[in-house]
Amino acid sequence: MHGYAGRILHIDLTTGKTHVEPLNEEYAKKYIGGIGLGMRLWLDHSKQGVDPFSPDNPLILTTGPISGSVWPTGGNGHAFVSKSPQSYGVGEAKSHGSFGTELKRAGYDGVILKGKAEKPVYLWIDDDTVELLDASNLWGKSPSDTEDAIKEELGDYYIRVAAIGPAGEKLVRIACIINDKTRAAGRTGMGAVMGSKNLKAIAIRGTLDITVAKPEEFMEYVKEFHERMKGPATQKYKMLGTSENVLVHNALHCMPTRNYNNATFESAEKVSGETLNEKFVVKIIGCSSCAMRCEHVCFVGEGPYKGTMTRMEYEPLWAMGPYCGVDRLDAIIKGMDLANYYGVDAISVGVIVGFAMDCYENGILTEKDTDGIDARFGNYEAMVKLVEKIGKREGIGDILAEGVKVASEKIGKGSEKLAQHIKGVEVTGYDLRCLKTAALGFAVSFRGADHNRHGAYAFDVKGKVNRLKAEKGRGKMVKDMEDLYNLIDSFFVCKFSRGTYYKELEDMTKLYNLVTGFDLKPEELKLAGERINNLARLFNIREGLGRKDDTLPYKVMHQPITDEGPSKGAYVTQEELDLLLDDYYEARGWTKKGIPTVEKLKELGMDDLVHIVKE
């Protein structure tokens, strides 16, 4: 088999036993790899209603068929899939760098981790030699320090490591898993699941050759994509980076500010991508096999956070900046660095701090509750301190570490109305009140509030639709984007490269066939994208989620935008949301309750999962 390693590694952390099983070739074709294959493996290896922190909740690590090849941006991704301790439904997060490629070269398409180690361990995969090694000396270390320590211990600089930080150890629900120092499988709390298993890190050395089915044509295609990546489709990522969004969103009044109290930030210029690049970006680096480098490395040269160096993107910048009313980039960079140090999702942690500040301004939390921190919006020192407290589960951080949903339930006093999340997962940097295609995409996203499951904001932001209007037709737009994004996350190519696939499905099909030697048609691949979305839906339905959870945060539906300007008065009513959901479910061939019909599942060749909708 080309593209696929053809093997799945099973690990029981309780007993320490491991074994290898062949990859089911039908699964490969149906679910491709990445999140598709991961969610299928999770469903097969878990029981309904399993607690996310139970040893019986499997944590799945996968690569995709393109991983390990020189395909630009395609060689390097990996995904973690499990039941999320935030949404209690699909948990999935991807990361790039050079970790996924190593797993493929070690000879695995996926790893299924079950059970719980008695004491802290790390997993060492050295091709066919798989061991659980003592991690007691690594406990408490940051992912970056853990990576260094493991390389030192095993004596090989080229070993690749993915690790959790102190937050994952302490079951902080927004904990992430970080590889290559600054690259995070960030969302939905996968690091907390890993921590619940007493698993500190996964270290891999892979020495096998990766070959593709049709090497000469493949290399021609690689060359063509190298050229495409020099063009306009990747300019944004190569130049200013995603932080370019700050001024774009601000101008459209669609940048949630101060926990959704505003949709525009008066100090946007101070925290813009332009300012970031001018004053802080010192180098732009790339992942393994990439041809369009995007990782903007920032360095703080002076002031209270002097010496801090980390990567920066729009989302964490927005979350710890405008969303908290903070207008200092050096503090935002420090916050990002701390998020990486403790190992928490930098988006969610910023949104949680914004939530805490809103509670503070409304008298729901007082200085007594915040351990003396003056948590007003805009207090950059408070933001940095709160990120640290959440990472450590210290003081107020212990409650906030539960995420805004659970934290607000514990705090009470109306704080639920300030908790901006969907399915328990914190919102991201798009004001859903005035981006109504995005609002639908966020509401139905199978991993909770997220822009990366559909990219539906693009229709709104680029003016392809009336962004303030909810109307029929948006359902199909979101569906098509979701299905494409599912493929991107299952092949493993980088979303930043999506613009270089000029013919989208046709280009992706060609790539898939050149690598695997299969003879898939674009329509079949399209169906695979749709199948993966239905699979995710089945995952969520089995775990008790449904239409009631396809909803929007309180403020999005009850607090119209007040800023003078293009978005003033905008919000999403229940009627609008219902209209959008009905339209989307219809486009998907689901019932009004949002459940895939038996006919739809059979059409997608998912007969073996029909029992989930019948129960």
Next chain:
Amino acid sequence: MVKMHKRKFVSVDPDKCVGCQVCEYICSYEKEKAFNPMKSRIRVVRLNPLVNVSIACRLCEDPPCVAACPRDALTQSEETGLIIVDKDKCNGCGWCIEACDYGAIMLHPENKVVYVCDLCKEKGEPQCVKWCPEEALDLVTSDVIAQKARIKATKKLFQETVKETKKQP
């Protein structure tokens, strides 16, 4: 008679290198028809996010690897400066690997003899240089490297003057 240096080798510009490893993949594909950095003649080092370089054989004027080989398995081509490995003589002892200050000669994971960059001589040009998406790699003589450094330093020293010159019609 004084001559310009003729030996060309693959050199990296650390300011341009982003650590993407495309050179490693291309090298292993070119030489071994497989994607596998462990079989690449050029290797990437990322010390921290700011320090990225790819390293290949520099075709030293007085190559220590050749001097270190107790079995005379290594020779240097007088014409091109390439290090030539006699696979029959090499027994994989690794003295040359220890002798090389740059880690540019390595033991092949399967053949168990050492291997080193040969500038893709069959292809006429090093494929890593051709494929590097950042144009960070170059095939140069030491004279050209020195020239480049001088020009870069001068541009930095006279930034304002250069800007003024550009403004003139």
